[in-house]
Amino acid sequence: MEIRHEDLGRGGLFVAGEGEDRAELTYAPAGIQNSLIFDHTYVPEHMRGQGIAEKLVDHAVGYAREKGMTVVPACSYVRSLFQRHPERYGDVAAAEEKPIGRI
Template sequence: MVQVVHSPQQERYEAKVNGEYVGYLDYVDEGGSVVITHTVVDQQYGGRGYASKLVRYVLDDLRGKDRTVVPLCSYVADYIGKHPEYSDMVAAPGGR
């Protein structure tokens, strides 16, 4: 089971499995929108679906806070493309 911890002061969500750190998602909070810059899963944990679980958690968390996202991270952009239920969260150019 993936546990995600949000660290707002670091602008980062961290993923752990059984207490082991497996990866993170970095962002920049720009007020109404959150710019997602990087999603990283340590190589030894790759291919297990941890990145998608982390991204889903983050998007659900941001949706609950009525935030939009700017997916600069290609993984997040691809994830949203494959999961259109999140497409309404993508910020329009120049804001919401």
């Protein structure tokens, strides 16, 4: 499966397929220095269950690693993948913000 990167300036996406067979993962700058926010994955219903979303995440994580960036997994799918596989994604996962207590 070919995955391509589309740079949209302030953000972009990783895409597999075309037309009705198009799956994607979108990202944007996270507002934290050297971080990207992975905010959405989409795989058409007829293509689900083939591991396409995970391949998109792996490709996007590879991009972040090459750029020396961390990832904020805002998308629920990406977040669950990061939680299930810390050995694969722990090195790029942005540190979670700690809640500020009341004074």
